[in-house]
Amino acid sequence: MLALRDILLCKGLRRNVANNNGTGQEQIERDRRQLPSLVEAGRHAGRSRVVFSGSNINLHLWIRDSFISIVQNKTRVLILAFFIIYQLFFWSWGSLYYLLVRFKPGCIYGADSFVEAWVFAVVTQMTVGYGNTGPQNCWPVSVMIVVQGILSVLLGAMVVGIMFARISHPHYRGRSIYMSDRASIARRDGTLKLMFRIADIRRTQVVEPHVKTFLYTWGSGRVTAEGEKIPVRCEALDIGYIDGMLLLPLIIEHTIDERSPLCGHTHDSLTSLNAEIVVTFEGTTEFGNPFMARRSYLPHELHWGEQFLPIIMRPEGSETNKHYGVDLTHFHDLRRQKDVPSAPASEVSHAVVSRALKTVPYPLLGENTLVVSDSLCVSWTRGGALELVARVGDTYPNQMVEVVVHFILYRWCRLEDQQRDPLLPTFTQHRLDVGYNTGADRLNLRLPVDVRHVIDARSPLANWLEPGGVDSDLGSEIVVIMNGYRTRSTDNVLRQRTYNVGQHVRWGHRFVPIVRPPGFSGDGKARVRWGKFHAVVPDTRKEVDGHAVSVPGGPRIRLAKATPASLAGTSSEHPCCPGTSSLLGHSLCPALPGSNSHPAPPVSLLSTQLSRMPSRLGPGAVEASDYTILPMDLHRYAAEIASMATPAGAVAPGSLDAVPEDRAMQDSELSLNAPLVAQSAQDEADAAKMARNL
Structure with missing residues (x-):
């Protein structure tokens, strides 16, 4: 019977049997793989597949709920x-x-x-x-x-x-609600999202439509402290605001961040947990009758790095074509995003999750429009002090209020130290002062601002001013947390980035100025070049390329490059500074008069070398990631996945070869409320040329 259904499907005989639920191939694939699911797909999408067993269950339903039992018959x-x-x-x-x-x-x-x-x-x-x-x-x-x-x-x-x-059963009204038979997990404007498409093909309006999404995870379950076995976990996926008119098809989005149950998940982890995403559409007809439609997605129905085909067509303005059109023949179809590698879902999911592109959120009201730079800069103030700088902003100005930024430093214990002293803490946490001492300080993000931490003798990073101090912190992490409240709904909004010191800190660089004063604009308004939000250039305000830098109140230091050995916690003694660490022959030690030490490399070379350092976080940390700490339950529930080992000759998941190069927004002067556009190849070439000239 299953083979006959496959033949009929291939011949297109069932193509339009249930257009709202696709061709039915998903349910056939589930049956072929013998995959269990809570909700049926295909022709009877939305029907529960849960079977209740017990004594006299059917008799109880016919006696206690006879009307519903009768109505539910064919x-x-x-x-x-x-x-x-x-x-x-x-x-x-x-x-x-x-x-x-x-x-x-x-x-x-x-x-x-x-x-x-x-x-x-x-x-x-x-x-x-x-x-x-x-x-x-x-x-x-x-x-x-x-x-x-x-x-x-x-x-x-x-x-x-x-x-x-x-x-008049509400089930029939639900047949006019189209729900895509596949979902996508991909990035939109650099933000990782779960996406699926919904449309109402009737011209009559649905009153108060709501979309609810839940993630069911099984795995081996968990046991509570009291010995109770909990086999399944159900967590809500926040959808947020949707168009209440449903005049056009909508792509429903769920943002995957630290507050999402999907945080850190890949194709392998979702498969090992037997995960299932259940989507429920609820609404009321114009006659006042409530109805619903339901759909579920299994891990193999989640397409990583793909986007839905456009199906909305604008009228040409001619006498014969005055209506907007929607092509439902491609309603369920997806295509791979640009520069996403053609590889198995396991590898693509790692690349999509790990890579945080150099983009900024689109300025939409009601969305999380906070943005944090994808790297940190270490440069000098006008007074000669060393400072750690991050750039933050809001692409929809003043949508967020009561915004605060926190810098937190995590120093990890070395493996050999942990083995020598098992009681030694795995990490130490230090808060870096960025000007929020009183608790009343707040940021006004009408324009992007640079948040600074001055590295002095009182700073947790004071060891950076000492010889070999930076070398000891190359494996440390700095977490930048930015949160505030949305003016429209007073919801708390969070944006977080995790930076590896040896990989994401740009030494001797500063951020490119992106705010143009009103006096330079024809309309007298300040303008922001959002396309250069993440751009950095070498700091040439002081002689640092191989020359000593004088820091008031501290030693005279010169920057140096790091070795992979330093990342592993090993060091060697530098000839000019006994007892200090050496970094490929160049130390972070004081410049001694008359010494024969090798000159320090240029800061630009140092930044290039550090940016190519291997990360201690594994293959996933190739850029400043949205998150690096995975939920505890992901490790608790997930089974061991033997297939995660990369075969010989295959591209490692999340490696630089498996993901596209960094992309930035268009380098044009945009007004504060102007839409953002993608940067072209010519803009990237111009930016590279400018960096070489500097």
Whole structure:
């Protein structure tokens, strides 16, 4: 039977059987793989596949919930049942009237046979009107007519009510709600999102539509501290605002960040947990009848790094074409995003999750439009002090209020130290002061700002001013947390970035100025070049390329490059500074007069070398990631995945070769509320040329 369905599907015979649910291939694939699911897909998408077992379950439903049990039967079954019931009614009353005529003649005139008595029963129940047969002056027949009339009214009311409830069942209105048979997990404007498409093909409006999404994860389950076994976990996926009119198809988005249950998940982890995403659409018809439609997605139905095909067509403005159009033939179709590698889902998912592109959020009201730079800069103030700088902003100015930024430094214990002293803490946490001492300081993000931490003797990073201090922190992480409140809904909004010191900190660089004063604009308004938000250039305000840098109140230091050995916690003694660490022959030690030490490399070379350092976080940390700490439950539930080992010759998941190069927004002067556009190849070439000239 399954093979026959495959043949019919391949021939396109079932292509339009259930357009709202796709071709039905998903359910066929589930059956072929013998994959369990909570909700059915394909032709009967939305129907629960949960089977309840127990003693007298069906009898309990028929007795305690008889009306719903009757209505949920198929229409043809109900029609056949009502036909049989009416026939039993007619034959039963016909028999009673025939017995009455036989034992008491004269009560019914014109009824001497069973056929005439049966016709009299039909005429009485259907209220056709008496003709050749009818009642006489007889009490027994009068009482029987009254009883039959009352029972026939009750029977007719039940039949009409059940058939009306069946015909007007909300399930049929849900058939006009199209839900894509596949979902996508990809990036939009650099933000990782779960996306699926919904449309209402009727011109009548749905009142108060709502979309609810839940993630069910199984795996091996978990055991509570009290010994209770919990086999499944259900978590809500926040959808947020959707268009309440549903005039056009919508791509529903769920942002995957630290607050999402999908945070850190890949194709392998979702498969190992037997995950299932259940989507429910709820609404009310214009007649006031509530209805719903439901859909579920299994891990193999989640397409990583793909986007839905455009199906909305604008009118050409001609006399014959004045209507907007929607091509539903491609409603369920997806295509791979630009520069996403063609590889198995396991590898693509790692690349999509790990890579945080150099983009900024699109300025949409109600969305999380906070943005943090994808790298940190270490440069010098005008007073000569060393500072750590991050750039933050809001692409929809002043949409977020009460914005605060926190810098947190995580220093990890080296493996050999942990083995030598098992009681040594795995990490230490230090808060870096960025000017929020009183708790009343808040950022006004009408324009992007640079948040600075001055590295002095009181800073947790004071060891950077000492010889070899930076070398000891190359494996550390700096987490920048930016949160505020959305003015529209007062919801707390979070944006977080994690930076590896040896990989994401740009030494001797500063951020490119992107704010243009109002006096330089024709309309007298400040403008922001959002396309250069993440751009950095070497800091040439001081002589640092190989020359000593004087830092007031601290030692004279010169920057140096790091070795992979330093990342592993090993070091060697530098000849010019006994007892200090050496970094490829160049140290972070004081410049001693008359010493024969090798000159330090240029800062630009240092930044290039550090940016290519291998990360201690594994292959996933190739850029400043949205998150690096995975949810605890992901490790608790997930089974060991032997297939995650990369075969010989294959591209490692999340490696630089498996993901596109960094992309930035267009290098054009945009007004504060102007839309953002993608940067072209020519813009990238111009930016590279400018960096070389600097």
